[in-house]
Structure formats: structure tokens, C-alpha cells
Amino acid sequence: MYVCLCKAITDSQIKQAADEGDGSFRAVRESLGVATVCGSCACEAKKLVKASARSSTEDQLLYQPA
Numbered sequence: 001m002y003v004c005l006c007k008a009i010t011d012s013q014i015k016q017a018a019d020e021g022d023g024s025f026r027a028v029r030e031s032l033g034v035a036t037v038c039g040s041c042a043c044e045a046k047k048l049v050k051a052s053a054r055s056s057t058e059d060q061l062l063y064q065p066a
């Protein structure tokens with residue numbers, strides 16, 4: 001699903017960038033260019049970055065080495 005229509009950026013691209021980067025919205029914005037034109041996608045993009053960060057934290061908490 002497209003989140004940023006101005007730059008044609010999808011939710012999958014945002015999640016992937018958040019997982020590969022430091023998980024901050026600023027880093028995702030700089031790497032993809034999301035929310036750099038009209039800015040109307042910023043709230044949704046931030047939600048996706050937060051959800052991605054929360055998901056990877058939960059993965060770390062669930063992983064318990066033997």
C-alpha cells in the first residue's frame with residue numbers, strides 16, 4: 001500500500017528501511033525521502049517506523065538463547 005503518494009513509497013519500503021536502519025523516522029525520511037514533499041504522509045510513516053521498532057524489540061525479548 002502506498003503511504004507517500006508524492007514519492008511513491010509503500011508501507012513495505014518504510015518497514016524495511018526502519019529494520020535496516022537505526023529505526024528512527026529521521027533516518028527513514030533521509031534514506032527514502034518519505035514526507036519530504038507535502039508532508040501529509042508523515043504521521044502514517046512515523047506509525048510504521050514505531051511499529052517496526054516495537055516488533056523488533058519484541059523479537060529480541062522472545063529470543064532466549066539456550
Ligand code: FES
Binds near residue numbers: 004034037039
Ligand atoms: S504524500 Fe508523502 S510527501 Fe506528500
